[in-house]
Amino acid sequence: MKKSFTLIALSGIIMTSCVSKKKYVALEQELQDTRSTLQRTAVEKDELEDKFAKIEARVADYNAKINSLRDESNEKMVMVDDIVAISNNSKEKMRETLTKVDPNKLQNAKTLKDSMNLAVSHNLKSSLDDSLKDDEDISINIDNTVVMISISDKMLFKTASYRVSDKANGILQKLANVINSEPSIEVMVEGHTDPRTISNAVVQDNWDLSVKRATSIVRKLQNKYNVAPEKLIASGRSSYKPLVENSSDENMAINRRTKIVLLPNMDKFFAMLSAN
Structure with missing residues (x-):
């Protein structure tokens, strides 16, 4: 009886030991599987994050391209009459300026170039009026x-x-500031005299005086105020283009003048638009 009990107890211990070992092996395998799953999940997470980052970069790139295309569309040069090219933005600016131009002058604008001339001229006159409006011996007209x-x-x-x-110097500085701010214009300086004849050691006659005065202004604009020389033209008209009859000293004083003509150069203007 005692031997039987001992055998039964020993068998129980052995069986318990076998079960515990099986559970341990199973748990260890489960742990290993869990670790493998976690490792795969971490790898998949990294891969997903990498894919997401690439998608974000592509979206940002597409947005940049869309914005670029939108800007290009606004700046795209539109052909008019197979001759003139102008961007949408420039057309809007031109329309805004032309609303301020005298309607009678607008009626005479037959082409887009005529309209552009008017717009540029109006802006130039506005700039000059602001700079020189306090000088009573200066008149500005279009x-x-x-x-x-x-x-x-x-x-x-x-x-x-x-x-x-x-x-x-003050007048020429203001004038040069306006000229230098407008790359699309050329400047013609005309000298005018009254009919009284002048002749001395340095001036031959009124033709000579009118040309030398114009040339002096051109040199001053170039050398002192950095106006590009290729934009400048000097000419003299002697006394043959009076504003009023030379019937009095006051009238002759009016006719003695220097006329500065600002000429919008449309070829340069449209080349400038194309470059921008």
């Missing part, structure tokens, strides 16, 4: 599509001289 500035000779020169006086 004739067709050019801006004309007439400056009394007493503002620029001494009597019978073609040397530019110091008091002209």
Whole structure:
């Protein structure tokens, strides 16, 4: 009886030991499987994050392309009459400017270039009015599509001289600022005299004086105020283009003047638009 009990107890211990070992092996396998699953999950997570980052980058790239195409569309050059090209943005700016132009002058604009001339001329005159409006010896007008500035000779020169006086510096500086701000214009400087004949050691006649005065202004604009020389033209008209009859000293003083003509250069203007 005692032996039987001992055998039964021993068998129980052995069986318990076998079951515990099986559970241990099973648990260890389960742990290993869990670790493998976690490892795979971590790898998959990294792969998903990498894919997501790539998708985000592609979306950002597409958005940038969309914005770029939108900007290009606004700046795209549109052909008009197979000759003139102008961007949508520039057309909007031109329309805005033309709303401020005299309607009578707009009626004479037959082509887009005419309209562009008017727009540029209007902007130039506005800039000059702001800069020179306090100078009573200066008049600014638009004739067709050019801006004309007439400056009394007493503002620029001494009597019978073609040397530019110091008091002209302020006017020429303001004028140069406007010229330099507009790459699309050329500048013609015209000298005008009254009919009284002048002849001395340095000036041959009124033709000579009018040309030398214009050349002096051109040199000053180039050398002192950095106006590009290729934009400048010097000419003299002697006494043959008076504003009023030379019937009095006052009238002759009006006719003694320097006229500065600002000419919008449409070829340069449209080349500038294309470059931008």
